[in-house]
Structures are given as C-alpha cells and as structure tokens.
Amino acid sequence: MNDRPRYRLFVDAPLAAGAPVALDEGQAHYLGNVLRLDDGDQVCAFNGREGEWRAAFGRIGKKGGALTPLDLLAAQPVEAETTLVFAPIRGAKVEFVAEKATELGATRLVPAITRRTVIDRANGARMRANAIEAAEQCGRLAIPGIAEIRKLDQVLGDWDPAVPLFFCDEDGNVPPLLEAAKGLGESPAAVLIGPEGGFDPVERVLLKRLPFVRPVGLGRRILRAETAAIAALALIEAARLG
Incomplete structure (x- = not known):
C-alpha cells in the first residue's frame, strides 16, 4: 500500500509493527470524536525516533483508544542540527515562535534571559505542545528539544565552540546572515x-569577543523578536539548501 493516511499523530511511545500503542484520553477523543474515525481507520503515527508508520485506530471503551502500527512508511531522517537561542517574549508570541521554529527545522530551542528580557520564564510544556502540533501539520518527523530557561551568560559559558552562533545584530555594519552562512x-x-x-x-560587546559568535544582519529594517526568529531560521534553511 502506497497511499498515505490523511491524518498524522505524534505518540510518545515506541513504534513497532503489531504492537498497540495506548492513546491518552485527549488523543482518543480527537481521533474518535473530532475526526470521527472508526475502528480500523488508518492514520500516520510518528514518535520522533522510529520513522513514520501507518497505524490502525481502535476504540477502547467509551473514552480510550489505541493505534496499532502496520507498516513503516518512512525511515527517521537525520536532520542538520539547528539551534534557536532566543529571549522569551510575552504571551502567545513564544508559542508562535515554537510553532514556526518547528516548521523551519529547528532541532533545539533555548530560551535565554538577557539584560533587557522582560520576562524570566518560559512554559516549556506549552512550547512542546505547540511544536508537536506544528510537526503533525507540516509533515516533519521530529520534535525540537526544548531547553530549560537560563541566563544568556550561562548558555554561552557552556557553548560548544565548534558550533557557530550567528548573532543577529541590529548594527547595520555586519554581513547578511545568508552570506555568512554560505556553505x-x-x-x-x-x-x-x-x-x-x-x-x-x-552584551553586544561581550558577544563580539567570543570566537564562535558571528555577528550578522537580517535586512534593512529592525524586526520584532518573533519575526527575527522566523527570518533567521528561514535564512539558515536557505543557506543549507544552497
């Protein structure tokens, strides 16, 4: 069978042919009552580790359900490591960043407290939920890791110097990110x-002194924080493809 089921669902459990995976109540409700799937109807299931599987839905009692993997549709791809380090922003904007970063291929999200950060917390569980929903919708087979929020100094202190950190600087006297990431x-x-x-x-002075930091620009205008995150990840993806 080459036709893919229409719906996709992330499950945080091992996937193997013939081994049923219990769904939580919310997932069972979504498949059985929102999508109105019947016993035996098929979905695509993935867990971020073992590829994407064709799986059959089955009800268990009034509120429960399970998926039984049938056959492997796609092996788990190896993704290039792309980390987004960002200062938390107010309200739903941080969830928006998690969603779009997932769509654009970020493999790790690192909230960091800077000197001008307005809020000093980030709801990791909510960010993960948004990332999962985005992966289900965009066809991605992986969910980005979400780090605990820390001060920027701590993040930089533990940084792997072999990994370039493209510092999106508002100073116009820096190379464009797409040019700096070429190759x-x-x-x-x-x-x-x-x-x-x-x-x-x-902070800007200290950042520019670090050997792994590469100051770059995102264009001629000053962008909102959430817009800058999306633009930067899109340019990294374009540089990788180029």
Whole structure:
C-alpha cells in the first residue's frame, strides 16, 4: 500500500509493527470524536525516533483508544542540527515562535534571559505542545528539544565552540546572515535572537569577543523578536539548501 493516511499523530511511545500503542484520553477523543474515525481507520503515527508508520485506530471503551502500527512508511531522517537561542517574549508570541521554529527545522530551542528580557520564564510544556502540533501539520518527523530557561551568560559559558552562533545584530555594519552562512551544508549551527528592545550595549560587546559568535544582519529594517526568529531560521534553511 502506497497511499498515505490523511491524518498524522505524534505518540510518545515506541513504534513497532503489531504492537498497540495506548492513546491518552485527549488523543482518543480527537481521533474518535473530532475526526470521527472508526475502528480500523488508518492514520500516520510518528514518535520522533522510529520513522513514520501507518497505524490502525481502535476504540477502547467509551473514552480510550489505541493505534496499532502496520507498516513503516518512512525511515527517521537525520536532520542538520539547528539551534534557536532566543529571549522569551510575552504571551502567545513564544508559542508562535515554537510553532514556526518547528516548521523551519529547528532541532533545539533555548530560551535565554538577557539584560533587557522582560520576562524570566518560559512554559516549556506549552512550547512542546505547540511544536508537536506544528510537526503533525507540516509533515516533519521530529520534535525540537526544548531547553530549560537560563541566563544568556550561562548558555554561552557552556557553548560548544565548534558550533557557530550567528548573532543577529541590529548594527547595520555586519554581513547578511545568508552570506555568512554560505556553505554551511549539514553542519551544526545556531542563531541568537535578542529581546524586545534589543541587546544591551555591554552584551553586544561581550558577544563580539567570543570566537564562535558571528555577528550578522537580517535586512534593512529592525524586526520584532518573533519575526527575527522566523527570518533567521528561514535564512539558515536557505543557506543549507544552497
């Protein structure tokens, strides 16, 4: 069978042919009551580790359900490591960033507190939920890892110097990100996005002293933090494809 089921579902459980996977109540409700699937109807199931599987849905009682993997549709791809380091932003904007970063191939999201960060917390569980939903909708087979929020100094102190960190600087006297990332290929890379209001001048000086930091620009205009994150990841993806 080559036809793919229409619907996709992420399950946080091992996937193997013939081994039923229990669904949580929310997933069972979504498949059985929202999508109105019947016993035996098929979906695509993935867990971010073992590829994508054709799976048959089955009800268990009034509120439960399970998926039984039938055959492997696609092997788990190896993705280039792309990290987004960003200052948390207010309200639903951080969830929007998690969603779009997933669609654009980010493999790790690192919220970092800068001197001008307005909020000092990030709801990792909510960000993960948005990332899962985005992966289900865009056809991706992996979910980005989400790090605990830390101060930017701590993030930089633990940084692997072999991984370039493209620092999106508002100073116009820097090379464009697409140019700076030319030839990146599948090598690991990261982008750093500042808070609403930009980086503190002292932070900018310290960043530029680090050998793995590469100051870059995102264009002629000053972008909102969430727009900058999307633009930077899109340019990294374009550089990899180029």
